[in-house]
Amino acid sequence: SDMSDEIYVLQDFTVTAEEAASQNVALLALRQTSIASIDALSSEDFSKFAAGDAAEAVSKISGASLSDGKYVVFRGLNDRYNTTLINGVLLPSPDPDRKAVALDIFPTSLIDNMIVNKTFSAELPADFTGGLVNIELVSG
Numbered sequence: 001s002d003m004s005d006e007i008y009v010l011q012d013f014t015v016t017a018e019e020a021a022s023q024n025v026a027l028l029a030l031r032q033t034s035i036a037s038i039d040a041l042s043s044e045d046f047s048k049f050a051a052g053d054a055a056e057a058v059s060k061i062s063g064a065s066l067s068d069g070k071y072v073v074f075r076g077l078n079d080r081y082n083t084t085l086i087n088g089v090l091l092p093s094p095d096p097d098r099k100a101v102a103l104d105i106f107p108t109s110l111i112d113n114m115i116v117n118k119t120f121s122a123e124l125p126a127d128f129t130g131g132l133v134n135i136e137l138v139s140g
Contacts, residue, residue: 074131081130
């Protein structure tokens with residue numbers, strides 16, 4: 001076979017990469033740098049899990065389950081051992097007979113992310129031993 005020297009000249013091209021503005025990347029970094037045991041769910045996770053409300057979403061977290069389909073239970077501890085915050089502010093229970101807040105009243109369409117603390121750290125309210133759910137609402 002005859003091998004001839006052929007030269008091909010290609011046009012110049014540029015390879016560019018855009019940083020993915022992923023909420024999950026930011027939440028993963030938060031989890032990695034936190035001294036407390038935390039989990040975080042983003043609005044991307046809500047879609048992935050097909051979670052329609054905060055209760056369904058938080059039930060996907062390791063160590064969390066639901067009581068009555070709406071009250072979060074961490075590691076088997078009764079729901080009264082948990083605390084719920086909205087944008088970092090303590091949320092009182094609308095039920096006079098329960099300390100826990102029914103999370104099924106918050107549709108995931110209103111939630112930007114949820115950060116769940118499973119252990120205590122100094123910047124948090126000191127009234128939980130099970131877990132603390134901080135629901136960050138979509139701004140605007």
